[in-house]
Amino acid sequence: MQEIAVSALIVIGAAFTFIGSLGLARLGDFYSRLHGPTKATTLGVGSLLIASVIYFSTSGSGVSLHEVLVTLFLFITAPVSAHLLAKVALHLGVRSIAPPPPQVQSARGAEGAATDQRSAPRGSGSGASTTRATG
Amino acid sequence: MLRHWLPHPLLTLTLVLVWLLLVNSFTLAQALLGLFLGWIIPLFTLRFWPDRVRIARPWWLVFFLVKVLWDILVANLAVALLILGGQRYTRPAFVPVPLELRTELAISILANTVSLTPGTVSAWLSPDRRTLLVHGLRVRDPDALAREIKGRYERPLRDIFEPPC
Amino acid sequence: MLSIALIIAITLVCGALSLSLWRLLAGPSDPDRILALDTLYVNAIALLVLLGILLGSALYFEAALLIAMMGFVGTVALCKYLLRGDIIE
Numbered sequence: 001m002q003e004i005a006v007s008a009l010i011v012i013g014a015a016f017t018f019i020g021s022l023g024l025a026r027l028g029d030f031y032s033r034l035h036g037p038t039k040a041t042t043l044g045v046g047s048l049l050i051a052s053v054i055y056f057s058t059s060g061s062g063v064s065l066h067e068v069l070v071t072l073f074l075f076i077t078a079p080v081s082a083h084l085l086a087k088v089a090l091h092l093g094v095r096s097i098a099p100p101p102p103q104v105q106s107a108r109g110a111e112g113a114a115t116d117q118r119s120a121p122r123g124s125g126s127g128a129s130t131t132r133a134t135g
Numbered sequence: 136m137l138r139h140w141l142p143h144p145l146l147t148l149t150l151v152l153v154w155l156l157l158v159n160s161f162t163l164a165q166a167l168l169g170l171f172l173g174w175i176i177p178l179f180t181l182r183f184w185p186d187r188v189r190i191a192r193p194w195w196l197v198f199f200l201v202k203v204l205w206d207i208l209v210a211n212l213a214v215a216l217l218i219l220g221g222q223r224y225t226r227p228a229f230v231p232v233p234l235e236l237r238t239e240l241a242i243s244i245l246a247n248t249v250s251l252t253p254g255t256v257s258a259w260l261s262p263d264r265r266t267l268l269v270h271g272l273r274v275r276d277p278d279a280l281a282r283e284i285k286g287r288y289e290r291p292l293r294d295i296f297e298p299p300c
Numbered sequence: 301m302l303s304i305a306l307i308i309a310i311t312l313v314c315g316a317l318s319l320s321l322w323r324l325l326a327g328p329s330d331p332d333r334i335l336a337l338d339t340l341y342v343n344a345i346a347l348l349v350l351l352g353i354l355l356g357s358a359l360y361f362e363a364a365l366l367i368a369m370m371g372f373v374g375t376v377a378l379c380k381y382l383l384r385g386d387i388i389e
Contacts, residue, residue, distance in 0.1 A: 016215065064358060
């Protein structure tokens with residue numbers, strides 16, 4: 001019984017992991033590719049880790065729950081990385097099938113101006129240091 | 136007084152649980168060591184946690200988590216089918232969702248939930264924190280998607296973290 | 301039965317690894333490459349867990365946890381670099 005459950009969870013988890021990477025490889029634009037790894041791969045690895053919990057808890061000595069920690073960690077961090085990556089792609093203006101909404105464009109202009117302002121003194125500083133070094 | 140020596144009880148509890156899972160043995164000695172770590176770490180990292188987390192209705196949070204877990208399963212099956220079907224079936228779109236939540240923690244939890252559940256990824260939060268931009272993999276009706284996110288996830292989070300008292 | 305399941309699963313995860321690697325090499329934009337790296341480390345965790353079950357040893361759990369933490373920090377650092385042109389402000 002326990003072996004059947006572990007085997008089923010392992011195969012299902014590996015299949016979801018594979019489908020997540022398949023989505024990464026074959027979908028059309030970056031924002032669509034983002035969906036595969038965030039959802040399918042996270043659930044796949046979660047399922048594999050639950051299989052590991054069942055396997056080590058029933059065969060080894062005593063309860064083994066520490067895989068839950070990795071699962072929780074992945075479930076918390078995967079959406080955060082996905083959000084950051086989407087933000088980066090919007091910031092860089094990566095090509096997208098869906099039309100990007102106008103409010104991002106205006107905010108991006110403002111943000112770009114702010115970063116330009118901040119990077120300007122740093123550039124001049126490095127220029128000054130190189131002139132000093134050559135002088 | 137208690138507030139001074141135990142600034143973040145929830146963080147302490149989380150740290151104890153994480154410690155027990157990390158050492159993978161549930162004995163009294165490890166629980167005491169975990170309690171000590173859970174007490175001392177929040178004291179030393181006090182400056183990183185300016186606000187005290189306030190959960191108005193903890194039990195509703197449990198219901199919310201169970202619902203989200205179920206939705207994660209359903210959403211994963213849907214996304215897996217879409218990926219296997221290929222690009223013909225996807226209809227990606229950006230959908231702006233107006234936010235009524237105000238606390239940072241509630242907005243973060245909403246964004247994470249949206250990323251994990253119904254075929255959507257939260258892509259961008261406007262600088263004034265009033266609009267969350269969501270990218271959906273297969274959007275037929277953008278308004279209906281925004282309504283679903285607001286009704287299914289935002290309203291419970293408002294009840295949990297920002298009750299109208 | 302478990303051994304057959306393990307063989308199928310390891311094959312699938314290796315396929316996933318090669319698909320991510322292809323996206324890492326081919327990816328037209330920088331975010332694509334970061335996403336491929338992110339997927340690659342999650343797949344590596346899957347492979348490590350399977351290896352742990354195959355060898356009946358719980359030792360691989362620490363490695364999986366470390367990969368999860370370092371991978372997340374690496375993704376965030378790369379994103380911040382692309383977003384701001386700087387990691388530490």
